[in-house]
Amino acid sequence: xxxxVIIGNGTAAVGCIEGIRSVDRDGEICVISDEPYHVYSRPxxxxxLEGKTDRERMKYRPDDFYRKNGCKTYFGRRAVSVDTxxxxxxxxxxxxxxxxxxxCAAGSSPFIPPFxxxxxxxxxxxxxxxSDALAVEKAVTKEKRVLxxxxxxxxxxxxxxxxxxxxxxxxxxxxxxVLSSILDEECASLMQKRLEENGIEFMLADTAASFDGNFAxxxxxxxxxxxxLILAVGVRANTKLLSDAGIDVNRGIIVxxxxxTSADGVFAxxxxxxxxxxxxxxxxxxxxxxxxxxQGHTAGVNMAGGDEAFDNAIPMNSIGFFxxxxxxxxxxxGELYEEKDEDSIKRLYVKDGFLKGFxxxxxxxxxxxxxxxxxxxxxxGEVDIRxxxxxxxxxxxxxxxRRKRFGGVV
Amino acid sequence: MKRVYVNEEWCLGCHLCEYNCAxxxxxxxxxxxxxxxxxxxxxxxxxxxxxxxxxxxxxCSDPICVKxxxxxxxxxxxxxxxxxxxxxxxxxTCILVCPYGALVPGxxxxxxxxxxxxxxxxxxxxxxxxxxxxAIVYEERE
Numbered sequence: 001x002x003x004x005v006i007i008g009n010g011t012a013a014v015g016c017i018e019g020i021r022s023v024d025r026d027g028e029i030c031v032i033s034d035e036p037y038h039v040y041s042r043p044x045x046x047x048x049l050e051g052k053t054d055r056e057r058m059k060y061r062p063d064d065f066y067r068k069n070g071c072k073t074y075f076g077r078r079a080v081s082v083d084t085x086x087x088x089x090x091x092x093x094x095x096x097x098x099x100x101x102x103x104c105a106a107g108s109s110p111f112i113p114p115f116x117x118x119x120x121x122x123x124x125x126x127x128x129x130x131s132d133a134l135a136v137e138k139a140v141t142k143e144k145r146v147l148x149x150x151x152x153x154x155x156x157x158x159x160x161x162x163x164x165x166x167x168x169x170x171x172x173x174x175x176x177x178v179l180s181s182i183l184d185e186e187c188a189s190l191m192q193k194r195l196e197e198n199g200i201e202f203m204l205a206d207t208a209a210s211f212d213g214n215f216a217x218x219x220x221x222x223x224x225x226x227x228x229l230i231l232a233v234g235v236r237a238n239t240k241l242l243s244d245a246g247i248d249v250n251r252g253i254i255v256x257x258x259x260x261t262s263a264d265g266v267f268a269x270x271x272x273x274x275x276x277x278x279x280x281x282x283x284x285x286x287x288x289x290x291x292x293x294x295q296g297h298t299a300g301v302n303m304a305g306g307d308e309a310f311d312n313a314i315p316m317n318s319i320g321f322f323x324x325x326x327x328x329x330x331x332x333x334g335e336l337y338e339e340k341d342e343d344s345i346k347r348l349y350v351k352d353g354f355l356k357g358f359x360x361x362x363x364x365x366x367x368x369x370x371x372x373x374x375x376x377x378x379x380x381g382e383v384d385i386r387x388x389x390x391x392x393x394x395x396x397x398x399x400x401x402r403r404k405r406f407g408g409v410v
Numbered sequence: 411m412k413r414v415y416v417n418e419e420w421c422l423g424c425h426l427c428e429y430n431c432a433x434x435x436x437x438x439x440x441x442x443x444x445x446x447x448x449x450x451x452x453x454x455x456x457x458x459x460x461x462x463x464x465x466x467x468x469x470c471s472d473p474i475c476v477k478x479x480x481x482x483x484x485x486x487x488x489x490x491x492x493x494x495x496x497x498x499x500x501x502x503t504c505i506l507v508c509p510y511g512a513l514v515p516g517x518x519x520x521x522x523x524x525x526x527x528x529x530x531x532x533x534x535x536x537x538x539x540x541x542x543x544x545a546i547v548y549e550e551r552e
Contacts, residue, residue: 014482015477041480041481041482043480043501044480044481044499047499052499053481053497053499057481057496057497058481059482060481060482061482289478289480289503290474290477290478290503290507293477293478294477297477316506316507317506318501318502318503318505318506319501320500320501320502323519325502327502327505327506329506366505366508366510366511367505367506368504368505368506368507368508368509368510368511368513369509369510369511371506371507371509372509376509384458387458387459392511393456393458393511394456394463394465394510394511395456395457395458395459395461399418399461402418402463405509405510406415406416406465406468406510407413407415407468407551407552
């Protein structure tokens with residue numbers, strides 16, 4: 001009987017467990033996590049603050065998930081070392097767990113720049129985990145002014161979640177526009193407008209430089225008074241455990257399309273891994289939930305002796321604030337086709353006869369059709385490009401292609 | 411497994427399937443009650459150049475919506491891809507990834523999709539039963 005060890009208990013770990021079980025029903029699976037919780041949906045912590053979900057509904061899989069999948073859980077335990085000579089993982093209580101194959105799904109950690117005076121701030125939090133959300137929930141009341149450093153996905157979802165709970169929410173970022181990792185300035189300004197209409201204040205192209213108790217001094221010299229500070233500057237892949245074991249890491253743990261690392265029998269998946277982005281044509285950390293699941297699943301299948309490759313990973317994000325949705329995917333590279341009006345923008349990027357990427361803001365479209373053109377590398381010669389530019393629709397394909405796609409044999 | 415298929419050369423583009431779907435999933439007693447209301451069908455008719463056809467969930471063998479759902483709200487049960495709308499937070503990641511455009515927000519913003527009418531009063535796909543030209547069929551093809 002094979003013995004599997006998974007470090008981490010998030011989305012990639014679940015993908016890994018389900019991947020293993022699609023091949024091997026019997027092997028023993030050990031899951032190690034320093035978080036003392038049943039697996040929960042991490043991106044839902046902002047919805048929790050908003051009151052749109054609760055602890056019960058946040059469970060990413062049902063209560064009987066580990067039992068049904070024959071998993072032994074080591075929750076509240078930290079993996080402290082990986083010994084690739086003897087195929088075993090060291091725990092913080094001194095125990096060793098032997099493995100035949102190992103998956104590191106250790107996620108990422110908040111990156112906290114060395115702000116001067118940060119120690120003097122009493123109420124400061126990151127916003128990555130359920131524990132963070134529970135602590136923030138306690139600290140923020142109707143009288144509290146919240147300052148969020150970072151206008152990325154995490155900072156802004158946190159802002160939305162806290163909007164109805166706090167006296168005020170201010171978001172600052174060194175970047176001149178919100179969501180700068182996925183949106184261009186014009187798309188970002190639509191999102192920012194919606195956030196501002198709902199009471200969130202921004203200080204962009206300006207960020208906190210130093211802190212003194214309840215005061216932040218900005219780069220511009222302005223001073224901001226706050227009661228609760230949220231640090232959402234960025235995240236770093238948790239690579240140390242494997243790099244200490246001599247496994248190749250870059251920004252993330254380097255994996256191939258089967259999620260293998262440089263060490264035999266050791267795999268990595270999710271936010272800690274650096275795999276191939278087929279839209280970019282290079283390796284990068286793709287810290288998004290679908291990618292975590294798919295990498296985890298691929299790792300699991302291969303750990304159990306199956307054969308699965310995940311070679312069409314691309315960045316893709318669907319994010320909404322107060323009812324306004326932005327959907328993005330792929331690389332913003334190539335010839336631009338755009339359509340826009342006051343409340344919505346659509347941008348498609350076409351290069352070498354392929355759709356490479358898109359941004360949609362406020363567009364009620366079936367964006368997955370565009371996403372599939374990118375992921376499946378569909379030559380645009382096979383679709384009606386004029387129609388494609390107009391709207392994401394199945395009418396862009398020929399009848400024959402459509403029949404094939406829909407699985408019908410007519 | 412039996413699935414809903416559309417023979418597009420027979421589709422009239424009448425949109426009756428959308429009404430039958432919306433009604434079957436509405437919990438209403440009379441279809442006439444839908445009149446004047448915005449309907450939320452889980453099948454939709456697309457109209458191209460000289461062609462019309464209805465689209466609904468393909469219940470993929472390897473459903474990307476299930477793998478991508480940030481809430482763990484979409485799962486496959488006995489071959490049918492289903493949404494637990496109590497868990498859905500309306501992030502629309504499933505819309506971003508479904509290659510067919512088969513998921514749509516319902517009235518409350520949570521996602522809906524064709525679940526083959528297995529759990530509603532219809533008991534079998536209402537779009538199929540109500541298609542006047544038998545362009546939509548419910549059959550085993552693999």
